[in-house]
Amino acid sequence: MNTSQPMGVSAGTAVEALYSRADLRARLADALRAAGKNPDRVSIDDLSHMDEFHLGGRAATAGLADLAAIQAADRLLDIGAGLGGPARLLARNYGCQVTTIDLSADYCEAAEWLNRATGLSERITVVHADALNLPFADGSFDVVWSQHTQMNIADKRGFYREARRVLRPGGRLAIWDVVAGPVQPIHFPVPWADTPDLSFLAQSVELHQILKEARFEVTAWNDLTTQTIESLRAQPAPDGPAGLHTYVPNFPAKATNLVLNLEEQRIRMLQAVCTCE
Ligand SMILES: C[S@@+](CC[C@H](N)C(=O)[O-])C[C@H]1O[C@@H](n2cnc3c(N)ncnc32)[C@H](O)[C@@H]1O
Numbered sequence: 001m002n003t004s005q006p007m008g009v010s011a012g013t014a015v016e017a018l019y020s021r022a023d024l025r026a027r028l029a030d031a032l033r034a035a036g037k038n039p040d041r042v043s044i045d046d047l048s049h050m051d052e053f054h055l056g057g058r059a060a061t062a063g064l065a066d067l068a069a070i071q072a073a074d075r076l077l078d079i080g081a082g083l084g085g086p087a088r089l090l091a092r093n094y095g096c097q098v099t100t101i102d103l104s105a106d107y108c109e110a111a112e113w114l115n116r117a118t119g120l121s122e123r124i125t126v127v128h129a130d131a132l133n134l135p136f137a138d139g140s141f142d143v144v145w146s147q148h149t150q151m152n153i154a155d156k157r158g159f160y161r162e163a164r165r166v167l168r169p170g171g172r173l174a175i176w177d178v179v180a181g182p183v184q185p186i187h188f189p190v191p192w193a194d195t196p197d198l199s200f201l202a203q204s205v206e207l208h209q210i211l212k213e214a215r216f217e218v219t220a221w222n223d224l225t226t227q228t229i230e231s232l233r234a235q236p237a238p239d240g241p242a243g244l245h246t247y248v249p250n251f252p253a254k255a256t257n258l259v260l261n262l263e264e265q266r267i268r269m270l271q272a273v274c275t276c277e
Pocket of ligand 1: 052053086192
């Protein structure tokens with residue numbers, strides 16, 4: 001893991017504390033063993049119920065990759081990559097080089113271990129950094145990718161300004177996110193926040209405007225709320241040993257509220273791709 005840019009990480013933020021846990025790797029390894037796997041030699045399919053930390057899981061990642069037309073030649077940055085499941089899928093299925101950043105040192109360490117365990121560490125670089133202060137030169141990437149991270153970030157203009165800065169001209173931004181619905185407030189806890197002070201949901205129309213101000217041209221803007229509710233009804237969260245409940249505290253209550261918030265129109269699901277002007 002590249003930890004040479006700690007200046008990018010705001011010290012001791014409550015968001016970092018929310019996600020971090022010192023026993024993360026041990027928990028993941030125990031869960032994999034309980035599922036009959038060798039934790040140091042796994043396939044990305046063995047991990048897919050626990051390393052895609054967003055609504056829609058792997059199907060949502062694959063759908064966004066198609067929409068963004070990911071190619072082998074793309075240099076891709078995943079902002080707020082968590083355990084790195086999407087990065088591994090993109091590296092394996094498309095053969096592209098992926099850099100991941102995350103605010104949680106524990107997540108970065110676990111991601112790096114899972115990259116090794118799946119034989120993908122040559123294609124993925126893990127960096128511990130803050131989305132609001134990316135340690136990369138201007139124009140370093142062809143694609144900036146982010147799923148379920150901006151909900152923890154109050155400074156959305158700063159978030160998309162940084163994403164725009166590190167993209168080359170003509171590069172793409174691919175997002176899969178939760179936005180505010182017409183009914184407020186939302187029920188807590190949710191997977192990205194135990195309490196309202198860590199949750200920063202914008203309305204879809206506000207995000208659209210912020211992206212425009214950051215000089216992005218929106219090429220796809222899909223509200224997938226109905227499809228997400230339908231797929232959750234058809235296929236509830238798996239309860240096998242290697243799931244998100246392994247390492248996300250109080251996950252059953254968070255998952256219940258997520259569904260309630262969707263059904264009551266308190267949150268909506270946004271899939272979008274934008275191009276740099
Ligand atoms: C709900 S998880 C999503 C993880 C991953 N994108 C996925 O879909 O599997 C949100 C992630 O965003 C990260 N995060 C939140 N705020 C961040 C920030 N300011 N900079 C970098 N990462 C951040 C968290 O540490 C966490 O790993």
